Amino acid sequence: MVAVATIVTAHRAGQHKRSPTDAAARRLHNSRLFPPYPLGVTAANSSFPDLWRAALAQGPSRPFLTYYDDHTGERVELSYATTDNWVAKTANLIQDELALSSGDEVAILLPTHWQTPIWLLACWAAGVAASVGEDPAAVERAAAVVAGPDRLADALACRGERIALALRPLGAPFQQVPTGFIDYAAVAPSQPDAFTPYAPVQAGTPALVADGGRWTQGELVQDALDAADRWKLGTGSRVLAGCGFDSRPEIRAALTSELAAGASLVLCRNVDPARLPGRMASEKVNARVASLGASQAQGAVGAGGTAEGTLGVLPVD
Numbered sequence: 001m002v003a004v005a006t007i008v009t010a011h012r013a014g015q016h017k018r019s020p021t022d023a024a025a026r027r028l029h030n031s032r033l034f035p036p037y038p039l040g041v042t043a044a045n046s047s048f049p050d051l052w053r054a055a056l057a058q059g060p061s062r063p064f065l066t067y068y069d070d071h072t073g074e075r076v077e078l079s080y081a082t083t084d085n086w087v088a089k090t091a092n093l094i095q096d097e098l099a100l101s102s103g104d105e106v107a108i109l110l111p112t113h114w115q116t117p118i119w120l121l122a123c124w125a126a127g128v129a130a131s132v133g134e135d136p137a138a139v140e141r142a143a144a145v146v147a148g149p150d151r152l153a154d155a156l157a158c159r160g161e162r163i164a165l166a167l168r169p170l171g172a173p174f175q176q177v178p179t180g181f182i183d184y185a186a187v188a189p190s191q192p193d194a195f196t197p198y199a200p201v202q203a204g205t206p207a208l209v210a211d212g213g214r215w216t217q218g219e220l221v222q223d224a225l226d227a228a229d230r231w232k233l234g235t236g237s238r239v240l241a242g243c244g245f246d247s248r249p250e251i252r253a254a255l256t257s258e259l260a261a262g263a264s265l266v267l268c269r270n271v272d273p274a275r276l277p278g279r280m281a282s283e284k285v286n287a288r289v290a291s292l293g294a295s296q297a298q299g300a301v302g303a304g305g306t307a308e309g310t311l312g313v314l315p316v317d
Contacts, residue, residue, distance in 0.1 A: 047201045047217040048124035048259075051224070052087075055262040056080050058235055063264045066283060067114035070272040074169045076114050083118070089191035090122035095198065097187065098144050098161050102127040102205055107142035107158060109151035112244045112269040113167055115184075117255050119146055120245060124217060127201040131209040132246050138209060152178050210248045224256035228263075231313040233287070237263035239313055240280060241289040242271050249311040253289045257313060280316065290314045 060081035067076040078086070094100050106123050108130050110116040123130040131138040139145055139157045146163045147155035155162050164181035166174045173185035203218025215223075233239070241254040258265050266283050268276075279285075292312045 046221045047203055047205060048121065048207065048221060048256075049197075049201050051221055051259055052084075052121065052125070055259055056084060058262040060084070062235075062262075065114055065117060065264065066266045067269070068267070068271075068279065069113075069269045070275060071270040072169055078114065083121070085193055086118045086188075087121045087125055088193055088195040089188050090118055091125040091195040091197075092191040093184075093188055094122055094126040094128055094144075095195075097191075098163075100126065100128050100143055102199060102201075103129075104143040105129045105131045105138070105141065105209060107131045107139045107145040107155070108245070109139070109145060109147040109155055110165065110245070111148055111150065111167070112242065112267065113148070113165075114267060115165055115167065115171070116245045117265075117267075120251065120255065124207055124220075125195060125197070125201070127197055127199060127205045129206040129209055129214075132251070133210050134246070135212075146184070147181075152181065156180065208248065208251070210246075210251070213248070215248070220256060221260070223252060224260035227252050227257040227312075228261040231257060231287070232315075233257055233261035233263045233313065235262040237261060237287050238266060238283060238285045239263060239287045239289060240266045240268065240283075240285045240316075242268045243289055243311065253311045253313055286316050287313050288316055 058080075061079050063077055064080045064083045065076075065078045067078075068074070094106065100106065106119070106128055108116065108119055108123075110119065120130050131142055136154070136157060139154060140159070142158050142160060144161040144163065145155045145158035146165065148165050148167050152164060155164075162181045163184050164174065164178050165184045166172060168174075168185075171185055173183050177183045177186070201217065203216060203221070205217045206214060207217040207220050208215045227233075237258070239254070239258055243250045243254050245251050245255065254265060254267070257263075266279070266285055268279075289311065290313070292310050292314075
């Protein structure tokens with residue numbers, strides 16, 4: 001479990017000569033999430049499935065997310081291709097097993113963990129809105145809730161389906177499944193490796209509920225592209241993050257901006273400060289998620305950011 005390049009053609013002696021971007025175009029068909037689609041993704045008409053296909057096309061074997069937990073000693077590395085598989089399985093679970101569709105909300109009660117981005121991306125792939133944060137009302141109205149071991153009591157307020165994640169090393173299941181919950185690790189592996197939504201996911205599809213606001217897929221994509229440009233992220237960026245995914249600024253800084261640039265993330269939980277210098281060197285980290293100063297935050301607003309943009313990505317000195 002981009003920018004999209006334009007195809008350039010040339011003819012020599014009556015023969016079609018393939019440009020390097022032809023290969024990139026063919027790789028757009030590699031994603032298990034969706035069938036082939038026309039090139040020409042733009043911020044105005046794109047959704048996160050569009051953005052994901054474009055990022056995957058830049059190299060499926062590239063690392064997308066490297067996760068560390070200094071309490072358990074766990075290290076997990078997911079390439080773009082492996083993430084694609086996890087997202088496809090989870091999106092199938094959302095669409096077929098939970099029977100959710102556009103307009104439904106999934107409350108995400110998960111900590112800083114590699115499976116949290118999987119669930120966010122799977123919700124967006126399925127055209128379902130992800131609800132994050134501490135609002136109890138969001139859990140009560142959600143069609144389904146996804147919770148880690150520390151949030152199971154909060155998740156009981158959901159009258160819909162309840163999915164529990166053990167968050168154990170190697171994605172292991174619960175030794176004893178909590179009463180009233182489905183164990184994600186027990187049902188996700190059997191889901192299909194390819195995903196196709198029953199209805200198209202479009203720019204106007206609801207995507208995120210957070211911080212008292214709501215955003216569509218198109219709004220989040222535009223926000224992600226703007227942030228990636230503002231923070232000068234690219235395919236070679238390796239971004240260190242230790243934040244959660246409980247707000248729009250956190251999701252922007254530690255997930256969507258990296259995806260928009262085809263970058264990769266080094267996500268750390270229960271951080272041991274003594275290990276950070278060696279880890280940053282070994283993982284070739286060249287940027288980090290950090291709180292922005294007043295002048296930087298104001299600059300973000302002026303550059304097309306939002307007033308809540310007090311978390312950003314800064315280069316490593």
